[in-house]
Every structure is written in structure tokens, then in C-alpha cells.
Amino acid sequence: MENAVLSVTELNNHIKDLMDSDLLLMGLAVKGEISNYKLYPSGHHYFTLKDAESSIRCVMFKGNASKLRFTPENGMNVTAVGRVTVFPRDGGYQLYCTELLPEGMGDLHIAFEQLKDKLSKEGLFDASHKKPLPKYPKTIAIITSSAGAAVRDMIRILGKRWPLTKVVILPVRVQGAEAPPEIVGAIRYANRFKVGDLIITGRGGGSIEDLWAFNDERVVRAIYESEIPVISAVGHEPDITISDYVADLRAATPSNAAELAVPDMSEMLETLSSLEVRTLQAMHKKLSEKRARLSDISSRRVLQNPTAYIDQKRLELDSVQNTLISRYERLISLKKQKYIHYAASLDALSPLKVLGRGYSITTNENGTAVSSAEAAKVGDRLNVRLKSGALKCTVDEVILNR
Amino acid sequence: MTKINLSFEQQMERLDAIVKQLEKGEAPLNESLALFEEGTALIASCGKMLDEAEQKVVALKKGENGEPAETPFEGGE
Numbered sequence: 001m002e003n004a005v006l007s008v009t010e011l012n013n014h015i016k017d018l019m020d021s022d023l024l025l026m027g028l029a030v031k032g033e034i035s036n037y038k039l040y041p042s043g044h045h046y047f048t049l050k051d052a053e054s055s056i057r058c059v060m061f062k063g064n065a066s067k068l069r070f071t072p073e074n075g076m077n078v079t080a081v082g083r084v085t086v087f088p089r090d091g092g093y094q095l096y097c098t099e100l101l102p103e104g105m106g107d108l109h110i111a112f113e114q115l116k117d118k119l120s121k122e123g124l125f126d127a128s129h130k131k132p133l134p135k136y137p138k139t140i141a142i143i144t145s146s147a148g149a150a151v152r153d154m155i156r157i158l159g160k161r162w163p164l165t166k167v168v169i170l171p172v173r174v175q176g177a178e179a180p181p182e183i184v185g186a187i188r189y190a191n192r193f194k195v196g197d198l199i200i201t202g203r204g205g206g207s208i209e210d211l212w213a214f215n216d217e218r219v220v221r222a223i224y225e226s227e228i229p230v231i232s233a234v235g236h237e238p239d240i241t242i243s244d245y246v247a248d249l250r251a252a253t254p255s256n257a258a259e260l261a262v263p264d265m266s267e268m269l270e271t272l273s274s275l276e277v278r279t280l281q282a283m284h285k286k287l288s289e290k291r292a293r294l295s296d297i298s299s300r301r302v303l304q305n306p307t308a309y310i311d312q313k314r315l316e317l318d319s320v321q322n323t324l325i326s327r328y329e330r331l332i333s334l335k336k337q338k339y340i341h342y343a344a345s346l347d348a349l350s351p352l353k354v355l356g357r358g359y360s361i362t363t364n365e366n367g368t369a370v371s372s373a374e375a376a377k378v379g380d381r382l383n384v385r386l387k388s389g390a391l392k393c394t395v396d397e398v399i400l401n402r
Numbered sequence: 403m404t405k406i407n408l409s410f411e412q413q414m415e416r417l418d419a420i421v422k423q424l425e426k427g428e429a430p431l432n433e434s435l436a437l438f439e440e441g442t443a444l445i446a447s448c449g450k451m452l453d454e455a456e457q458k459v460v461a462l463k464k465g466e467n468g469e470p471a472e473t474p475f476e477g478g479e
Contacts, residue, residue, distance in 0.1 A: 040475075052440075088431070107405045135411055136409070136411040136414070138409070138412050141462075146461065148476070155457075155459050155475075158457065159457035159459075162455075163456055164410055164451060164452070165457075166458040166459075167457065167458065167459040167460070167475075168459075168460055168461075168462050168472070169459070169460070169461045169462065170473050171461060173435070178429040189464075189470075193469060193470045195462060195470055265452050265455075268448075268452060269449065271451060272445050272448055272449055272452075275417055275418075275441075275445060276445045277420055278421050278424075278425065278441070279421055279424060279441045279442065279445070280440060281403035282421065282424035282425045282427065283424060283434065283438040284432065284433075285427060286424070286427055286434045287431075289427070290431055303426050321422070324420075337432075
């Protein structure tokens with residue numbers, strides 16, 4: 001038995017032919033765990049699929065990979081769909097993967113978690129970015145399908161609760177490939193032309209695929225960028241989309257969005273009547289306080305007997321007058337005493353008083369007092385005044401003192 | 403009479419302020435009376451707005467220059 005001698009290329013091509021003619025290897029699905037995952041700049045994905053004992057190299061080309069709705073990660077359990085063949089250049093066989101399905105969770109679920117994670121890290125869901133909703137919206141822009149129950153429910157509830165708000169519908173498709181760009185366009189349009197002061201976007205219930213537009217990154221970012229506050233209203237209560245995380249407020253359903261968007265008119269009428277009661281009570285209180293103060297003041301004596309003041313002043317005046325008179329009288333009597341005292345002193349100095357004690361006053365014929373002997377000569381006639389009467393005398397002799 | 407040319411929200415805010423001020427009871431009587439009168443007028447006006455409100459619903463289309471054009475909304479199934 002003679003062995004044929006083949007070139008390496010011939011051998012590899014032979015193996016390739018064998019494998020390519022195998023029906024199983026032409027199209028199969030393999031379960032395993034992803035490891036050594038690498039995304040090349042070319043856009044092709046390379047990884048190894050392994051189980052407890054074995055591993056196989058896998059490649060997923062750019063075209064197929066672009067259809068992935070999630071990003072494969074190491075450790076992820078997947079089912080890879082494709083064919084197995086040899087790469088003749090290195091003789092290695094590998095799985096050429098056309099589809100990758102996550103094990104356990106659906107691929108949409110994975111995609112959801114991944115996008116949520118990514119945007120959360122970017123801060124798109126931060127509470128600090130949430131805008132307050134207007135208390136009484138003037139115009140609500142509803143971005144949803146113009147068909148279906150959701151839009152009608154919203155209009156009905158808004159009209160019942162708060163007919164003051166104008167409702168503007170921006171009709172868009174809410175499912176299918178066109179839905180995300182249409183929703184994004186409507187959100188931007190509403191912002192550019194300021195068509196409302198509140199946006200509600202959403203749709204009625206459906207499958208996860210039906211609701212998928214609201215998990216679209218473009219839609220989520222448009223909601224984030226909207227300057228007009230946005231309420232998300234997608235599906236039924238348990239359905240949560242990424243739009244719900246980024247919206248300023250999440251409503252469980254479209255009807256719920258309408259309830260959250262506006263106040264209730266009947267409650268407002270109650271509020272108004274309670275305000276009316278409070279206004280009246282406050283005013284009543286104010287008036288009764290003023291009235292009480294008025295009666296308090298008017299009961300004072302001065303207002304009860306208006307002449308009391310004058311009487312009082314009259315008494316005061318009398319008293320002042322009395323004081324004045326008594327002061328005056330005292331002053332006068334003091335002056336009188338002083339006068340008597342002075343008069344007595346004056347009297348004591350009177351020359352007439354001296355005559356009483358035996359002295360006399362001598363005057364010449366001119367009436368001039370003669371107090372010195374030199375003022376007289378022999379023969380002069382002098383007048384001598386005594387206490388009682390006077391004497392006319394003639395000078396006999398002049399005696400001069402030494 | 404107080405002239406009312408405010409939005410519902412502005413009226414409610416003013417009303418709230420008036421009631422609080424009246425309840426504090428610090429304003430002089432003539433001011434209180436003016437506040438009371440204004441408050442009563444606002445309550446009447448707000449009530450009237452609610453009573454007379456009629457919901458307006460329009461659909462928005464892009465007009466010729468891309469600007470919004472309102473059309474009657476006819477929602478169907």
C-alpha cells in the first residue's frame with residue numbers, strides 16, 4: 001500500500017472539501033460560552049466558544065455582526081449559528097458564525113440591559129437632569145400613533161380632568177424600523193417650534209418587539225435632549241423601557257400619563273372653595289380684631305367723658321394760680337420787712353436823734369453848719385438848734401484849739 | 403375691581419400669596435380689604451376659567467416652510 005504524497009495545500013483543500021460536503025457542518029447551531037472575545041478594527045468579531053472540555057475558534061464577519069442587537073461578552077452563554085469549515089492557510093477549522101443568540105435571556109433583553117447600563121454610566125438617567133413638570137400645562141404635545149386606543153384615552157382623560165390644556169397631536173409610527181427616527185423627529189420638532197410646554201410620548205401595550213422603539217438609543221437621547229419636559233407612557237404597567245428611565249416622569253400607561261400631566265378640575269374646584277373659605281375667615285378675623293380694638297379704645301374714660309380733660313386742666317391751672325399768688329405775697333412781705341429794717345437803721349442815723357441826747361447844731365446866718373471855731377469871729381451871730389427850739393447867740397470870744 | 407389678565411397658574415400663585423398674607427393678619431385694614439377683594443375676584447375668575455373651559459385638540463402637520471400647521475384631529479382605529 002503506497003501512500004500518496006500531497007502538498008500541504010492539497011491536503012488542506014481536501015479536508016476543506018470533505019468538511020464542506022458534510023450536511024451537519026454546513027449549517028448547525030452550537031451551544032457554548034464565549035471567551036477570548038475580540039472586535040477587530042475591520043469590524044469582524046473573533047472569539048472562542050467553549051464548554052467544560054473543549055473549545056472551538058469562531059469568527060463573525062462584520063455584515064452578520066452588525067445585526068446583533070447586543071454586544072457579545074466573555075462568559076456569556078450563547079448559541080452560535082453558522083457553518084464549520086477549514087481555513088486552508090493555517091489548517092485550522094473554525095465556526096463561521098452568522099447569528100448569535102444569548103442563552104437564557106432573549107437577545108432583546110440583553111440589548112436592553114446593555115444600553116441601559118451604558119446610558120446610565122453616561123448619566124442620562126441622573127435625577128439632577130430631570131426637569132420639573134409644569135403644574136398647569138398650557139399645551140401638551142402628544143407624540144404617538146394617531147390610531148389606536150392610547151391617543152384617544154389620553155385625549156379623553158385630559159379633557160375630563162383639565163380642559164384648560166390644549167392638546168396637540170404629533171402623529172408618528174410607534175413600531176417598525178421607521179418608528180425611532182419619526183419619534184426623534186417629532187421630539188426635536190416640538191422643541192424647535194415650542195409647540196407645547198409638556199410632551200407625552202408612548203404607545204399602548206404590545207410585545208417587547210412592538211415596544212422596541214422606546215428602547216432605541218436615538219429615541220432615548222432625543223428625550224434626554226428635549227428642553228420640554230417629557231412624560232414616557234409605554235405599554236402596560238409592567239412594561240419598562242429605557243425611555244422610562246430617561247424621561248422626566250414615567251407613567252405606567254398612556255392613561256396614567258394623562259392623569260399625571262394635569263391637575264384634576266374637580267379637586268381644583270374644591271381647592272378654590274377652600275381658599276374662598278380661608279379668605280373669608282381671615283378677613284372675618286381681621287375685622288373682629290379691629291372691632292374689638294375699637295370697642296376697647298372707645299371704652300376709655302377720656303372718650304366716655306370728653307370734658308374730663310378740660311376739667312383736669314382747669315384744676316391744674318387753679319393750682320398753678322394759687323402757687324403764684326402765695327409766692328407773690330411772700331415776696332411782698334419779705335420786701336416789707338426789709339423796708340422796716342432799713343427805715344429803722346435810717347432813723348438811728350438821723351441828726352435830730354443826736355439833739356435828743358443834749359447835742360446841738362450851730363449854723364451861721366447863711367444856714368451853714370459851723371463845725372470849727374475858726375469859721376466864726378467875735379460878734380458873729382449864730383443860730384443854735386436844740387432838740388426843742390433854738391437860740392440866737394452872739395460870739396463873745398473865739399477860742400482856737402491847738 | 404381687580405383686573406385679571408393672568409394665566410391660571412399665575413392666578414393660583416397670586417391667590418395663594420393673598421390667602422397667606424390675609425391669614426398672617428399683619429396688613430393694615432385698608433390693605434386687607436383690598437387683598438380680600440382681589441382674592442375674591444381671583445377665586446371667581448379661576449372658577450369661571452374651569453367652568454367655561456372647552457378642550458381643544460389639534461393634530462400638527464408640517465406646513466410649507468416646515469412650520470407647524472394645526473389641523474383638526476381625527477383619531478381612528
